[in-house]
Amino acid sequence: MAIEGSIGIRASWLIQFALTTLVIAWPGRIFLTRGLPALVRGAPDMNSLVALGTLAAWGYSTVATFAPTLLPEAARTVYFEAAGVIITLILLGRALEARAKGRTGAAIRALIDLQSPVARVERDGETVEIATEALLPGDVMLVRPGDRIAADGEVVSGESRVDEAMLTGEPLPVAKRAGDAVTGGTVNGTGALRVRATRVGSETRLAGIIRMVEAAQGAKLPIQGLVDRITLRFVPAVLVLAALTVGAWLLFGPAPSLTYALVAGVSVLIIACPCAMGLAVPTSIMVGTGRAASLGVLFRRGDALQALDGVGIVAFDKTGTLTEGRPALTDISALAGVDEDAMLADVATLETQSEHPLGAAIVAAAGARGLSLKRAQSVEAVPGRGLRGRIGDRALLVGNARLLTEAGIDAAPLADLARAHAERGRTPVLVAIDGRPVAALAVADPVRPEARAAVSALKAMGVEVAMITGDARATAQAIAAELGIDHVEAEVLPEGKLAAVEACARAAPWPLSVMASTTRPRSRRRMSASPWAAAPRSRSRAPRWCCPRAASGRRSMRSR
Structure with missing residues (x-):
């Protein structure tokens, strides 16, 4: 109002027309190019309703600006700002979602950085240094102490201990000798190894992990499918309602009935434009994944964030998760x-x-x-x-x-x-x-300093906490009592992890498994959500990030 008072209503409307036209024609054209064809195909989506609402607001306002005599005097107003704000807010939500994915992408880049850029190989009786991309299956690599192994392979000769924590989360190096398999990206310890490459480039285990995480990031949450189904019915319903409104005003409205009918119909389209529906899911994803990414957590599946909303019990593996893993x-x-x-x-x-x-x-x-x-x-x-x-x-x-x-x-x-x-x-x-x-x-094995706080925080959220361990029951009960854990599965053999998970599932629905290792696939199959692989910097922080991660899932789902 202050601007209109200083420059006049006419000038204000002209400026709004120019700015809104730029917004619709430039950043907002994505809604037009996607939404209108979808409407023509008979499969309207969120873009269709945004396009209809903004075009209706812009078109009505344009008529009010340049041909005001076509409208009743009381209806001579503009909605340029509504069209501009709708497009701006929805694009802002998408930008925030992209930003959150970018932050998680930084963690993926950290995984990519684990790949050694060069490899030392035996060629024609000599040792030469080549780019990792030039490695071929069958090449024999010379891995010095402290070197990062360039590709998956098999030890030909030598003995050493290899740090595999970047893949398994286990803090202690693993002994390797002739015949043992090694994984690209892991770090050799104190001994020299000769390793024959078996899988190189995009075939390595680390490359597969990176592809899997990238695929999870591009997946839609199941809740987005619900929004899409609602939109599929919501858009036709709005169009029918707008048509009924026009018809009612034509039949029962005052003169000029056509003008009032068009004003009322356009008003329905403007009001129904789904700002909230367009922003709810992207904003929720931004908050949840952003919080998780700040803790170095990657989601293995696209629906993991949503699954966290229903977690009823968190089952911790003891060694290396609740404890330091350095006995x-x-x-x-x-x-x-x-x-x-x-x-x-x-x-x-x-x-x-x-x-x-x-x-x-x-x-x-x-x-x-x-x-x-x-x-x-x-x-x-x-x-x-x-x-x-x-x-x-x-x-x-x-x-x-x-x-x-x-x-x-x-x-x-x-x-x-x-x-x-x-x-x-x-x-x-x-x-x-x-x-x-x-x-x-x-x-x-010392208990992690942050483990007790994580258990307390989970209980405060109404989530039960369990511990799974191969230790004797007396040892397990003593550690559980120190941490405030009530449910204990002790003396569990490696092949008994699945049964332990099923026992946790009986204690409370929707179990979440927190393990220091990725080498327990059978037990992971029974988990509703299972923290799998994070950026290397986070592997020693499982208890600390577990609670915020569960909270991220709940807040993301409840914010919609």
């Missing part, structure tokens, strides 16, 4: 007559053949004591139980009570020691040599 040997309880250092050296020798985090803790403790390790033979890992093997003429068993019992060894002499360790939240590791129990070791 340390805290106690050695040897029976009378047992040489503690000799026993620890034997156990550490056996554990050098293991990839389990507890084994690494024992090996580290032996190294800290300066103990000399020997060579082990016939080492066998027993899933969910421990290790068996031989050192010289001695047969060793290292693991839990089930391992000893199944071997026919009475573990009763170690029961009280194991129970005492477990009640303090430590994992007991029992040792038997030549059929006789000799010691109970205790390994502790």
Whole structure:
């Protein structure tokens, strides 16, 4: 009003006409080029209603500006600002959505950066450095300590430990030797390796992950499908209502009835223009994915954000998720007559053949004591139980009570020691040599500082919390009590993860799995939503981002 008072109504309307025409003809033409053809095909969408509403507002206002005598005096007004604001707000919502995808795209670029740009390969008896894109299947790569492996392959010679945390989330390096598979993008440890490339370029595992995440970003949320179905019926309903309005004014309106009828019909189209419907989903996606992206979280499937709205229980894998994933040997309880250092050296020798985090803790403790390790033979890992093997003429068993019992060894002499360790939240590791129990070791994996706060926040949201672990029940219950977790699935074997997930699903609907590793596909199939892979910087922050992520899903769905 102040502007019209200073320059006059006529000048104000002309300026609005010029500006609105530019808005419709330039940024707003996307609604015209998409919406009008859809209307002609008989399949109107949101673009169709935006096009009709803005054109109606612009057309009516243009008549009021340049041919006002065609309208009743009381109806001589303009709606240029309505047309401009409708287009501006909807395009702003789409821009915010694109911005949110761009932020998540930065995390994808971080994954892309994990690919080594160059590789050192053997060619004609010489070692040459080539671009990773030039690698061919069958090329033998030389991977020095600290190098990032350029492609998926198989170790030809050499021994080392490879950091696979960027793919699995597991914090401890994995032992690799001849015949073992390695993945492009992982980091070699202290030993040199010769690796024969098996999958290169777009065929690598890392490239597949990047493609999958990009596909998830381009997918529509199921709620968007609901909006589209509503729009499919809403647009024809608005057109019918506008036609009925025109007809009613023609039959019952005052003179000039045609003018009043057109004004009323155009008003219906303007008012029905779906600003809220056009903005609700993009804005919700922007808020939810933006919050998740700021925490380095990528969505594996396009509907994961919406699925989080219904999560009733969060099932945490203990090691590396609720705990630091860096266990340390805290106690050695040897029976009378047992040489503690000799026993620890034997156990550490056996554990050098293991990839389990507890084994690494024992090996580290032996190294800290300066103990000399020997060579082990016939080492066998027993899933969910421990290790068996031989050192010289001695047969060793290292693991839990089930391992000893199944071997026919009475573990009763170690029961009280194991129970005492477990009640303090430590994992007991029992040792038997030549059929006789000799010691109970205790390994502790510190609880993450932020884990307790995450559990409390989830409970405050009305979400139940569960913990899944292969630890003994006493150990699991002690850690759960420390964190305030009520539901515990303990002594779970690797192949029992699926059953544990199903147990969580019975406790509350729509379970969410939070794991430190991507190597548990069977259990993930049962989860309504499963955090899978995040940017490398976030893999150690699972408890901290889990709660905001669930909240993002709920807020996104409730904001529509």
